[in-house]
Amino acid sequence: MKSHKDLDIYNLAFEYALEVHQITLRLPKYELFEQGSQLRRSSKSIKDNIVEGYGRRRYKQDFIKFLVYAHASLLESLSQLEMIQQIYPELEINDLLEKYNMLGAKIFKFIKYVEKEWKS
Template sequence: MKSYKDLEVYVLAFQYAIEVHELTLKLPKYELYEQGSQLRRSSKSIKDNIVEGYGRRGYKQDFIKFLVYAHASLLECLSQLEMIEQLYELDVNDLISKYDALGAKIYSFKNYVEQHWKV
């Protein structure tokens, strides 16, 4: 792989962050800067941590640490989506399913890096 853009986990995280951004624009105006902002930040943090970890790929433990951060941000994003689902009548089931699958991919990729990554 020549770039972080070659990582499936990055490509999906980027795509889902766009979807989350668009979803948050459907929230009531008073939530754009509260719940909406928090959801946007957590979704974008997933891709950003993958990128930062990849940038430190020469240091295996740093790479792993940032993949753990990406997974933690994903869990925060899921929590925010679940809250929005309860508070507003927005269908977020598709996004929740996508993030669940992405979480499994990030976890598997982290395990791959732990076991097979050559520095």
Template sequence: MKSYKDLEIYQLAFQYAIEVHKLTLLLPKFELYEQGSQVRRSSKSIKDTIAEGYGRRRYKQEFIRFLIFSHASLIECKSQLEMLTILYSDINFKQMIEKYDNLGARIYKFIEYVETSWKTKK
């Protein structure tokens, strides 16, 4: 692994942030700056904290800490998508929730991998 971009969880988080961004642009204008803005920020935070954590990968506990932050942002994003699903059933937010469920499981597994098998350079 030469870069955080090589991490599958980062690649998926990046892709999903773009999808969420595009979906939220379908919201009514007044919602673009309320719930839309909030869910866009939380979806982008997932990928950003993975990247920041990777930058601290030399310090295993720091890396884990940022992966946990990323997972927490994912939960926040899912919560917002669940609300949008109820408020705007004509926009397919349910598919994004399913994607984030899958990504959440992958991040969790990656955290376990880092905890048990990650080797830091001395």
């Protein structure tokens, strides 16, 4: 790996954050600064924590810590998406929920890999 951009989890997180951004702009105006803003921040936090962890990859425990933060931000994003799905079913975000669930599994698996195989 030469860059964080070589990580599948980073690329997916980046792509999904862009999708989230577009979806939240379709929310009613009063939600742009409430639910929409919170979801945009948590979805972008996933990719940002992966990048920061990668930047600290020399220190295995720091890398793991930031991957755990990324996973926690993903769970927050899922919670926000589930709320939006209930309130605004017309936005049809089932596919995005499924994508985030799969990304969560990939991040979890990558954390396990780093715990067992990563050389610091």
